[in-house]
Amino acid sequence: MSPTITAFAQSPDRGRGLARDMRVRWALEEVGQPYDVRLVSFAEMKEPAHRAFHPFGQIPTYEDAGLALFESGAIVLHIAERHAGLLPNEADARARAIAWMFAAVGTVEAPIIDLQTAMFMERDKPWHEERLPLIKDRIRDRLGELSRRLGDADWLDGAFSAGDLMMAHVLRRLSVSGLLDEYPNLAAYVARGEARPAYQRAFADQLAVFTAASSG
Template sequence: MTPTITAFERSPDGGKGLARDTRVRWALEEVGQPYEVRLVSFAAMKEPAHLALHPFGQIPTYEEGDLAVFETGAIVFHIAEKHVGLLPEDAHARARAITWMFAALNTVEPPILDLSTAKMVEGDKPWAQERLPLVKDRIRVRLGQLSARLDDADWLDGAFSAGDLLMVSVLLRLRMSGILDEYPNLAAYVARGEARPAYQRAFAAQLAINSPAT
């Protein structure tokens, strides 16, 4: 059965690949699973039909028959469990890959999202300029730790996995800030992720929706 995912009718990032449906698209592309996309407006995301799929009124969601899953990490994990290609067969390596999935979303992403909040939501507050360096310092702590762990390896734990997929997706949010460039091995790691054909297909599909020609 072909799954259906939801995506922004018009993404806030204009198709730069930062919307979370790109992560799900990438996972589906990596495992060779065709999928359909249902585009939703910001208004539709708050309507009962969508709230039945995602109680917090966000995207993406994933529907497959009578199964509905929300939250990007849960969706990517479901895809990785269902199909070969994103989780190792060895039990210990599999556990480590899942650990990196959680680390990407629970440890590395929160301070990065805080930077977006500090700039876009709190930027006009009188204390914003004092807070911004603190937020950036917290990001640098995490990136320093991640950089040391990755060292000169291509991927976090041997072969590419769902852990890398989510970690690269998270780090991509830092590109415009310039902070990622302070860690050459992490910048190269992200570039390797972007160079994967599956990522290129996912990015192109998300960009096409937001192209002025569409």
């Protein structure tokens, strides 16, 4: 039995691979684990049947032989713990890779979510234009720190890990803002992630969902 994940029936990102199912697809492709996808509509996500899997009514979820998980970071970690290829074997390096996973979804993603919230939910507010630069400067603070840490390395801590997978995807959410281009080593880091064959397969699969939904 393959695990089953959930994804948007109609992704609001129009197939650009920004939704969080992309992180799980990418991880499953990296470790060579086939999987099934159950598509859910926005209405279905908020219904009790889906909330039994995801208390916050979001995607992705992950089901495998009786286990039901939510939170992309937890799902990717679960996959990484059960298959080789996403976490170092050495205990200390493994702990540091997990630290980067938490840094991605907490420290780095928080101001990025703030920007998305502003763009989608406060765009019509009188303060929108004046507040945007404040949000962007908070993102720049994080990007500057991350850029200095990465330096000219390929990945954040040795070989590619689940920490890089999570961080690269979080950073991709900045693609339309232009902010990432201010940090060439971070832009190259994300491009390095996107160039991985596993990423490409995952991207194609989520794009196919959007294309099919659009032509339906």
